[in-house]
Amino acid sequence: MKKILFVLTLTLFLSHSIFAQTKTEAQNIFAKSYDYVNDFEKILTPAQIKNLNDFLKANEAKSKNKILIVTTASITPYSDLTDYAMDLDKHLLSKLKLDTTVLIVISKQLRQIQVQGTDKIRSKMSDQDMRNIVSTYVIPELKKGDYYKALQEGTLQLTKKLE
Numbered sequence: 001m002k003k004i005l006f007v008l009t010l011t012l013f014l015s016h017s018i019f020a021q022t023k024t025e026a027q028n029i030f031a032k033s034y035d036y037v038n039d040f041e042k043i044l045t046p047a048q049i050k051n052l053n054d055f056l057k058a059n060e061a062k063s064k065n066k067i068l069i070v071t072t073a074s075i076t077p078y079s080d081l082t083d084y085a086m087d088l089d090k091h092l093l094s095k096l097k098l099d100t101t102v103l104i105v106i107s108k109q110l111r112q113i114q115v116q117g118t119d120k121i122r123s124k125m126s127d128q129d130m131r132n133i134v135s136t137y138v139i140p141e142l143k144k145g146d147y148y149k150a151l152q153e154g155t156l157q158l159t160k161k162l163e
Contacts, residue, residue: 029077030091034068034098036060037151041071043108048148052155059159065101065121067155068092071147073109081105085114102158108147113138115154125161133157 031038036056037049044052052069060066070088078084085105092098101121105114115134117125137157141150 030088030095032096034070034092034096036066036068038068038070041073041106041108043071043147044151045148052148052151055152056155059155063159063162065159065162066099067102067104067158068098068100069104069106069151069155071106071108073107075107075110081107081110081112081114085116089116101162104151104154106142106147106151113142121162124163125158129161130158133161 031040035053037044037052039049056067056069072084075081075084078087085103088105089100089103092100092103100118102115102117106112113134115130117130133154138150138154141147141153
């Protein structure tokens with residue numbers, strides 16, 4: 001089953017180029033397993049990860065919407081966060097059988113965030129709704145350097161909108 005995605009990319013600051021390789025080679029960069037919160041960049045404390053994990057797990061049990069967060073310091077060999085996130089989502093579905101409703105990829109190092117959702121949520125949330133949530137609740141906290149609060153507020157607003 002092919003998953004259709006709508007994509008929202010917000011670049012916090014200027015992105016820079018990264019050496020590109022083929023997407024086949026890139027598939028090897030993704031982890032072999034994922035939880036609700038995957039802090040590969042180490043920007044959250046263990047308590048913050050647990051709180052977000054518990055919230056997202058409870059939300060999925062209640063609403064059947066799976067929200068997954070991935071932090072990463074690098075998207076090498078990709079040069080674009082959108083491509084990275086789309087291939088990560090394909091990897092999650094095809095290799096790990098994780099069907100996410102919303103995937104949030106954030107990089108403190110790259111100063112970028114990518115939020116994407118499946119086509120099945122369009123009846124509850126438009127691209128503009130998602131942009132509004134990110135710009136209203138996530139971006140202000142990211143600018144303050146509070147990644148936990150940004151993710152906490154963002155996921156809370158996303159779950160409310162998806163109810």
